[in-house]
Amino acid sequence: xxxxxxxxxxxxxxxxxxxxxxxxxxxxxxxxxxxxxxxxxxxxxxxxxxxxxxxxxxxxxxxxxxxxxxxxxxxxxxxxxxxxxxxxxxxxxxxx
Numbered sequence: 001x002x003x004x005x006x007x008x009x010x011x012x013x014x015x016x017x018x019x020x021x022x023x024x025x026x027x028x029x030x031x032x033x034x035x036x037x038x039x040x041x042x043x044x045x046x047x048x049x050x051x052x053x054x055x056x057x058x059x060x061x062x063x064x065x066x067x068x069x070x071x072x073x074x075x076x077x078x079x080x081x082x083x084x085x086x087x088x089x090x091x092x093x094x095x096x
Contacts, residue, residue: 022047023071024057025064031071032057038065 024032024045038047043059064071 021068023064023066023068024062025066025071026057026061027063028061033068 020036022034022037024034024038024047026032032047034047035050036048038045038057040046040059045057045059045062045065047055047057049055
């Protein structure tokens with residue numbers, strides 16, 4: 001009685017690990033998270049969105065396709081704050 005349920009249980013556990021989210025990074029900086037791996041066909045990536053609808057993106061617009069666990073966060077440069085070493089005196093404001 002236990003032997004038929006054991007392969008079924010192992011099969012279900014193996015199939016649950018197959019679906020992992022992927023991240024499509026576009027050339028304009030936008031990131032699209034998909035529940036499954038996008039398919040490339042004729043220069044177009046096809047994927048299903050969160051609702052299950054089929055969506056597509058041109059391959060020329062895609063910069064990177066990576067699993068969500070491997071996708072790196074974009075390091076956007078922080079604005080540089082210039083410090084002035086010299087302190088301005090209030091009375092110098094009249095001169096200039």
